Amino acid sequence: MEVRSTKSATLQEVASQAGVSTATVARVLKGRGYVSAEARVRVETALKSTGYRPNAMARGLRTQRSDTIGHMLTAITVNPFFVNVARGVEEAAFERGYKTFLFNHNGRAERERLGVERFIERRVDAVLFTTAVEPENLRLLAAAGIPAIQVERAASADFPLARVDNAVGAREALRHLTGLGHRRIAFVGGDPDRVARRDPLYRVVEDERIAAYREGLEAAGISFDPALVRLGRYYDLADGSGSEGYRHMQALLALPDRPTAIFATCDILAAGVLQAVYDAGLRIPHDISVIGFDDTLAVNLTPPLTTVAQPMAALGRAGFALALAAIEGGPTADPPPLETRLVMRRSTGPAP
Amino acid sequence: MEVRSTKSATLQEVASQAGVSTATVARVLKGRGYVSAEARVRVETALKSTGYRPNAMARGLRTQRSDTIGHMLTAITVNPFFVNVARGVEEAAFERGYKTFLFNHNGRAERERLGVERFIERRVDAVLFTTAVEPENLRLLAAAGIPAIQVERAASADFPLARVDNAVGAREALRHLTGLGHRRIAFVGGDPDRVARRDPLYRVVEDERIAAYREGLEAAGISFDPALVRLGRYYDLADGSGSEGYRHMQALLALPDRPTAIFATCDILAAGVLQAVYDAGLRIPHDISVIGFDDTLAVNLTPPLTTVAQPMAALGRAGFALALAAIEGGPTADPPPLETRLVMRRSTGPAP
DNA sequence: TTGTACGCGTTATCAA
DNA sequence: TTGATAACGCGTACAA
Numbered sequence: 104m105e106v107r108s109t110k111s112a113t114l115q116e117v118a119s120q121a122g123v124s125t126a127t128v129a130r131v132l133k134g135r136g137y138v139s140a141e142a143r144v145r146v147e148t149a150l151k152s153t154g155y156r157p158n159a160m161a162r163g164l165r166t167q168r169s170d171t172i173g174h175m176l177t178a179i180t181v182n183p184f185f186v187n188v189a190r191g192v193e194e195a196a197f198e199r200g201y202k203t204f205l206f207n208h209n210g211r212a213e214r215e216r217l218g219v220e221r222f223i224e225r226r227v228d229a230v231l232f233t234t235a236v237e238p239e240n241l242r243l244l245a246a247a248g249i250p251a252i253q254v255e256r257a258a259s260a261d262f263p264l265a266r267v268d269n270a271v272g273a274r275e276a277l278r279h280l281t282g283l284g285h286r287r288i289a290f291v292g293g294d295p296d297r298v299a300r301r302d303p304l305y306r307v308v309e310d311e312r313i314a315a316y317r318e319g320l321e322a323a324g325i326s327f328d329p330a331l332v333r334l335g336r337y338y339d340l341a342d343g344s345g346s347e348g349y350r351h352m353q354a355l356l357a358l359p360d361r362p363t364a365i366f367a368t369c370d371i372l373a374a375g376v377l378q379a380v381y382d383a384g385l386r387i388p389h390d391i392s393v394i395g396f397d398d399t400l401a402v403n404l405t406p407p408l409t410t411v412a413q414p415m416a417a418l419g420r421a422g423f424a425l426a427l428a429a430i431e432g433g434p435t436a437d438p439p440p441l442e443t444r445l446v447m448r449r450s451t452g453p454a455p
Numbered sequence: 456m457e458v459r460s461t462k463s464a465t466l467q468e469v470a471s472q473a474g475v476s477t478a479t480v481a482r483v484l485k486g487r488g489y490v491s492a493e494a495r496v497r498v499e500t501a502l503k504s505t506g507y508r509p510n511a512m513a514r515g516l517r518t519q520r521s522d523t524i525g526h527m528l529t530a531i532t533v534n535p536f537f538v539n540v541a542r543g544v545e546e547a548a549f550e551r552g553y554k555t556f557l558f559n560h561n562g563r564a565e566r567e568r569l570g571v572e573r574f575i576e577r578r579v580d581a582v583l584f585t586t587a588v589e590p591e592n593l594r595l596l597a598a599a600g601i602p603a604i605q606v607e608r609a610a611s612a613d614f615p616l617a618r619v620d621n622a623v624g625a626r627e628a629l630r631h632l633t634g635l636g637h638r639r640i641a642f643v644g645g646d647p648d649r650v651a652r653r654d655p656l657y658r659v660v661e662d663e664r665i666a667a668y669r670e671g672l673e674a675a676g677i678s679f680d681p682a683l684v685r686l687g688r689y690y691d692l693a694d695g696s697g698s699e700g701y702r703h704m705q706a707l708l709a710l711p712d713r714p715t716a717i718f719a720t721c722d723i724l725a726a727g728v729l730q731a732v733y734d735a736g737l738r739i740p741h742d743i744s745v746i747g748f749d750d751t752l753a754v755n756l757t758p759p760l761t762t763v764a765q766p767m768a769a770l771g772r773a774g775f776a777l778a779l780a781a782i783e784g785g786p787t788a789d790p791p792p793l794e795t796r797l798v799m800r801r802s803t804g805p806a807p
Numbered sequence: 808t809t810g811t812a813c814g815c816g817t818t819a820t821c822a823a
Numbered sequence: 824t825t826g827a828t829a830a831c832g833c834g835t836a837c838a839a
């Protein structure tokens with residue numbers, strides 16, 4: 104159906120067409136080294152007429168660099184958070200001439216291992232983990248001489264990490280709610296104890312968010328009520344279903360003294376909360392205010408969700424910067440955490 | 456921070472460690488050719504102790520295959536549709552030992568061109584376009600001897616296409632609505648005239664959907680009312696905003712004889728419709744029924760959206776199958792269109 | 808200012 | 824049954 108034709112010319116072919124050696128062609132290509140004006144012109148026309156394109160495999164074999172990085176993701180189709188950070192690294196990589204290979208482990212260590220092996224075979228120059236499962240897999244890379252970088256969450260204290268400061272935005276969210284007069288504020292979020300916390304050194308995302316919640320309450324002189332805290336999974340990694348938020352909200356609505364505001368630490372969770380409120384015949388924000396986290400689904404929900412936005416693309420870029428530093432052998436101290444910030448939309452209002 | 460160490464061993468090193476030639480190692484690796492039992496054992500232990508991993512670049516240089524394909528996407532972060540088909544090709548590719556490079560053109564031909572050039576340098580074995588912008592870019596690949604495959608929409612009649620049959624699901628949607636007693640059914644969708652239709656041979660996605668709408672009306676004896684048809688963009692490719700559905704719905708609600716059901720041909724559009732209905736203080740499905748298309752945002756919306764599901768992963772797999780056939784030089788006739796189907800959720804009910 | 812020649816790690820042919 | 828050996832296309836040290 105399509106027209107197959109000539110494969111791209113080689114350096115050798117360009118050279119002979121220009122009547123020079125490959126070294127000369129290489130010199131004009133690189134733009135360094137001495138080349139006579141006349142030779143340069145001849146080479147340039149040969150380059151143009153052959154439509155020469157360097158062969159990345161040959162170059163990589165020679166330079167021992169693939170100009171390629173691997174990006175291990177948790178589940179790109181389940182939470183839009185991942186696509187957004189993936190795009191961030193993609194873009195940063197593109198600007199520096201790198202391409203990236205994606206791989207999803209869906210929370211399974213064996214799968215992650217498989218992906219790591221593929222990355223090694225491809226001789227990627229570094230790999231980013233937007234959430235690693237098993238530290239051993241990072242070590243596998245290190246053993247193969249490939250830098251491993253962690254993004255968002257750390258599975259090991261031995262590898263650099265680009266992360267976000269969850270507290271800033273979460274505190275802002277609480278301040279917003281208490282400022283609106285809410286006193287019964289529920290927390291619907293990920294359970295810190297369910298997250299694999301391989302290295303006690305690291306405070307996990309969940310810890311930060313729940314701590315900010317408690318601090319926010321305290322700052323407003325509201326006492327902490329464990330009945331208002333619902334912890335669990337964010338969603339199902341296997342099938343992507345997100346009914347957790349719905350269930351949590353149903354339970355919260357059944358409380359004798361139900362909350363007037365909900366702080367859900369993931370937009371997917373918040374989406375379920377919104378559905379439960381709707382089913383109960385209540386209006387948002389009139390009867391109940393809801394704040395989400397991430398800023399992924401937020402704009403598309405009904406009503407548009409006030410949420411704590413994560414700088415997802417920037418996080419990806421920060422991860423790539425770390426990778427680049429590691430590739431070039433420079434220092435790879437963890438960069439300062441990126442800031443989250445509250446984005447106001449229409450799911451929050453004065454307490455009833 | 457991380458521990459860099461030995462780069463992976465080469466075939467040569469394995470061979471000398473096993474006291475054989477590289478050819479023998481290659482034979483046990485490939486599992487074909489004669490190898491004495493004794494030599495095999497020696498090679499195998501050497502393989503294990505060195506932790507040998509083939510170097511994909513070296514292999515690619517030799518075999519003239521990269522075992523890599525390119526996947527050009529429109530805008531992976533804007534419409535979840537793209538991530539889902541990307542995952543489909545990724546998965547199919549993985550099973551056959553391929554890796555895939557992604558690239559987003561965001562609707563811009565120059566950008567697509569740039570991506571194509573990168574793909575050529577990487578010597579990908581084929582490239583999939585989940586929606587090509589400029590046919591010239593496909594020809595560029597063909598000229599470089601790289602098969603180009605189209606997915607979802609065709610920009611040219613000269614390249615194979617894996618697509619979906621939009622009509623089946625759309626007709627089912629209309630039947631569902633008319634069966635529920637709806638007579639005033641609005642169509643909110645993409646404008647066929649805004650889609651670049653480079654090749655008049657192809658009927659575009661938009662044509663199919665709107666034709667199914669008209670047929671569905673006709674089948675139920677309902678006359679077509681142009682006032683109920685709202686055509687435009689699906690969303691903004693640059694910033695991803697999706698306020699179109701909201702605006703369309705506002706206009707529809709302002710009609711003297713407003714519709715009781717909406718058929719929106721994209722979940723993002725439907726999300727906007729839902730928001731407008733909510734703001735008008737109406738209930739879904741009590742006052743108005745809404746059907747979406749794609750099955751991307753659907754589960755997370757309020758209420759969960761009845762929608763025409765596209766087999767996104769299967770579409771991606773079909774695209775990869777086409778690519779594989781082209782790579783192996785086999786016949787690449789377009790496969791039969793995949794079917795769409797109506798997924799019932801809670802945004803549709805009896806006409807008021 | 809230019810060209811020769813080697814090696815990167817594989818695969819594959821051919822002779823032993 | 825096995826081992827030399829020649830590419831694949833590029834970068835670069837070195838010689839001219």
